[in-house]
Amino acid sequence: xxxxxxxxxxxxxxxxxxxxxxxxxxxxxxxxxxxxxxxxxxxxxxxxxxxxxxxxxxxxxxxxxxxxxxxxxxxxxxxxxxxxxxxxxxxxxxxxxxxxxxxxxxxxxxxxxxxxxxxxxxxxxxxxxxxxxxxxxxxxxxxxxxxxxxxxxxxxxxxxxxxxxxxxxxxxxxxxxxxxxxxxxxxxxxxxxxxxxxxxxxxxxxxxxxxxxxxxxxxxxxxxxxxxxxxxxxxxxxxxxxxxxxxxxxxxxxxxxxxxxxxxxxxxxxxxxxxxxxxxxxxxxxxxxxxxxxxxxxxxxxxxxxxxxxxxxxxxxxxxxxxxxxxxxxxxxxxxxxxxxxxxxxxxxxxxxxxxxxxxxxxxxxxxxxxxxxxxxxxxxxxxxxxxxxxxxxxxxxxxxxxxxxxxxxxxxxxxxxxxxxxxxxxxxxxxxxxxxxxxxxxxxxxxxxxxxxxxxxxxxxxxxxxxxxxxxxxxxxxxxxxxxxxxxxxxxxxxxxxxxxxxxxxxxxxxxxxxxxxxxxxxxxxxxxxxxxxxxxxxxxxxxxxxxxx
Amino acid sequence: xxxxxxxxxxxxxxxxxxxxxxxxxxxxxxxxxxxxxxxxxxxxxxxxxxxxxxxxxxxxxxxxxxxxxxxxxxxxxxxxxxxxxxxxxxxxxxxxxxxxxxxxxxxxxxxxxxxxxxxxxxxxxxxxxxxxxxxxxxxxxxxxxxxxxxxxxxxxxxxxxxx
Numbered sequence: 001x002x003x004x005x006x007x008x009x010x011x012x013x014x015x016x017x018x019x020x021x022x023x024x025x026x027x028x029x030x031x032x033x034x035x036x037x038x039x040x041x042x043x044x045x046x047x048x049x050x051x052x053x054x055x056x057x058x059x060x061x062x063x064x065x066x067x068x069x070x071x072x073x074x075x076x077x078x079x080x081x082x083x084x085x086x087x088x089x090x091x092x093x094x095x096x097x098x099x100x101x102x103x104x105x106x107x108x109x110x111x112x113x114x115x116x117x118x119x120x121x122x123x124x125x126x127x128x129x130x131x132x133x134x135x136x137x138x139x140x141x142x143x144x145x146x147x148x149x150x151x152x153x154x155x156x157x158x159x160x161x162x163x164x165x166x167x168x169x170x171x172x173x174x175x176x177x178x179x180x181x182x183x184x185x186x187x188x189x190x191x192x193x194x195x196x197x198x199x200x201x202x203x204x205x206x207x208x209x210x211x212x213x214x215x216x217x218x219x220x221x222x223x224x225x226x227x228x229x230x231x232x233x234x235x236x237x238x239x240x241x242x243x244x245x246x247x248x249x250x251x252x253x254x255x256x257x258x259x260x261x262x263x264x265x266x267x268x269x270x271x272x273x274x275x276x277x278x279x280x281x282x283x284x285x286x287x288x289x290x291x292x293x294x295x296x297x298x299x300x301x302x303x304x305x306x307x308x309x310x311x312x313x314x315x316x317x318x319x320x321x322x323x324x325x326x327x328x329x330x331x332x333x334x335x336x337x338x339x340x341x342x343x344x345x346x347x348x349x350x351x352x353x354x355x356x357x358x359x360x361x362x363x364x365x366x367x368x369x370x371x372x373x374x375x376x377x378x379x380x381x382x383x384x385x386x387x388x389x390x391x392x393x394x395x396x397x398x399x400x401x402x403x404x405x406x407x408x409x410x411x412x413x414x415x416x417x418x419x420x421x422x423x424x425x426x427x428x429x430x431x432x433x434x435x436x437x438x439x440x441x442x443x444x445x446x447x448x449x450x451x452x453x454x455x456x457x458x459x460x461x462x463x464x465x466x467x468x469x470x471x472x473x474x475x476x477x478x479x480x481x482x483x484x485x486x487x488x489x490x491x492x493x494x495x496x497x498x499x500x501x502x503x504x505x506x507x508x509x510x511x512x513x514x515x516x517x518x519x520x521x522x523x524x525x526x527x528x529x530x531x532x533x534x535x536x537x538x539x540x541x542x543x544x545x546x547x548x549x550x551x
Numbered sequence: 552x553x554x555x556x557x558x559x560x561x562x563x564x565x566x567x568x569x570x571x572x573x574x575x576x577x578x579x580x581x582x583x584x585x586x587x588x589x590x591x592x593x594x595x596x597x598x599x600x601x602x603x604x605x606x607x608x609x610x611x612x613x614x615x616x617x618x619x620x621x622x623x624x625x626x627x628x629x630x631x632x633x634x635x636x637x638x639x640x641x642x643x644x645x646x647x648x649x650x651x652x653x654x655x656x657x658x659x660x661x662x663x664x665x666x667x668x669x670x671x672x673x674x675x676x677x678x679x680x681x682x683x684x685x686x687x688x689x690x691x692x693x694x695x696x697x698x699x700x701x702x703x704x705x706x707x708x709x710x711x712x713x714x
Contacts, residue, residue, distance in 0.1 A: 035660075285711070
């Protein structure tokens with residue numbers, strides 16, 4: 001993984017000192033809450049329902065074991081002994097005291113971490129495919145480009161006060177596990193027979209209110225032109241994006257208003273005209289960063305049959321929670337943060353430390369967070385999978401449900417977030433309870449459920465095979481259900497099936513929907529494919545059948 | 552008397568905004584709309600000429616006048632409005648403006664000072680009640696940056712420097 005040099009470290013240390021001074025001035029009454037707000041947001045600090053919430057950056061989801069242990073130690077000392085992994089691959093602490101935050105940041109800086117730009121109207125944490133560098137279908141490893149973008153975007157003097165937040169994702173595989181098409185900028189690595197490797201650039205995607213799938217602004221961008229081109233897009237957005245209405249301020253609204261042709265022409269003009277002053281990405285710098293992401297020193301192993309003859313529980317875990325690796329004899333292991341009864345994405349300190357110890361022994365000391373709120377041990381020899389399973393099971397992290405209905409994504413919802421309209425955690429528990437039978441889950445097969453507590457769509461509900469959106473109805477929590485969304489490789493926005501349902505009805509409604517699927521599916525057909533084939537109508541008819549009075 | 556921070560120095564402002572001037576030779580800053588209405592009248596003035604732009608104004612409009620302008624003031628109506636940073640980069644970069652570039656308004660505060668200087672502002676005019684010494688110290692918060700920027704802050708290291 002990338003290691004800070006003297007410049008990287010100095011910058012993070014100086015940011016800690018600056019933020020310490022900003023907190024001091026706020027606590028001393030020199031900065032009002034209104035003045036302090038945009039400053040703290042640019043360092044990942046929200047004031048939530050109960051306490052401040054600190055969102056710590058995990059660039060493109062990659063963590064060393066030392067970093068994970070530090071996160072555990074911080075959560076134990078300054079919080080309540082757990083953290084929450086988010087859909088941007090970051091970690092949130094829900095209970096730190098404001099006065100402690102500078103010390104937390106100083107501890108993070110000691111292990112080359114920070115909370116810079118994890119919120120606020122600026123370029124956010126850059127995300128990537130969690131299978132980067134190991135996926136059999138990968139064209140090129142996206143992480144060196146993510147790291148370069150991270151650096152370029154960090155405290156960018158021109159783009160720290162954008163009209164609205166700005167999210168960039170990079171994917172290196174045709175199967176887009178980074179959901180790049182629903183980002184403000186989505187970069188897809190491509191290989192061209194003559195020109196080598198470059199990017200296809202999409203712009204104007206995004207979820208939230210009025211979700212949009214990004215459009216291609218440039219089919220081919222040479223690698224070394226990356227920063228100049230990003231800068232041109234950001235400059236056009238910074239100058240012309242709307243600032244009069246927070247709900248119309250994302251770049252997607254500007255792209256739509258101008259039309260992709262005109263927006264593209266503006267960016268091209270800016271790019272060409274600004275070349276002499278654009279930041280340079282030299283071949284040497286590209287190679288320097290690439291050097292940090294070389295393949296691990298793998299052993300020469302043969303693929304082995306790890307599952308045959310083992311108990312069924314291991315076989316189920318092997319089937320659902322491990323993934324093929326491009327190197328023979330290895331597999332990638334998903335660490336499920338979706339145990340039934342747990343809060344999706346939450347992890348205790350002891351679990352973090354347990355996973356760190358395990359990764360030190362079996363996966364080159366590295367751990368990844370996924371945008372589906374699980375962790376990944378990327379490089380596990382197949383011969384130790386059984387032991388890994390036993391250890392993860394002992395930690396409560398081996399729930400064999402990855403990709404299944406209960407591997408659901410959920411934002412923290414009304415229990416923590418001051419923006420939320422409705423709770424998500426109790427609904428997640430309700431779904432986990434109703435779908436607690438693994439054989440039934442396996443029969444349903446792959447179903448992505450994504451739930452957000454409000455329109456801001458942190459839980460990506462628009463792109464869930466089943467999307468759940470919490471809404472406030474006269475002070476009560478209701479839930480709108482959509483079907484047919486998808487974000488990997490075949491991006492589609494879900495269609496709302498009808499009126500929202502009461503909180504206690506959510507899991508029962510889901511059950512009627514998946515029962516409809518079981519009746520209508522063709523041999524071997526996945527849930528999402530049945531929805532695509534038949535549309536939402538047959539599901540709508542059944543979802544409300546038992547409750548004609550749904551409002 | 553209005554004070555400004557110019558090149559990290561606290562100084563009494565030698566410029567006048569339109570309506571404040573007392574002599575034809577006073578350095579004078581006029582709003583873009585006035586300059587646009589009658590460019591020749593303003594260019595014939597004996598004293599030095601500056602112009603003040605709002606965040607929605609296009610800096611390209613100044614291209615034919617840059618030789619006559621000794622100062623360009625860009626407004627920051629609040630700290631969250633970041634358009635002036637891009638206007639400054641365009642003026643200092645592609646348009647090659649070498650005169651004084653001044654950031655003015657309620658959005659000019661100590662927590663913005665470093666970013667403003669990196670984008671090419673060599674003069675900061677915050678609201679009257681603001682402590683200029685705090686602004687001056689804030690210019691020293693960082694001695695490294697990833698992005699190319701103007702040379703005035705003399706950083707130790709940059710990474711993606713312009714060619």
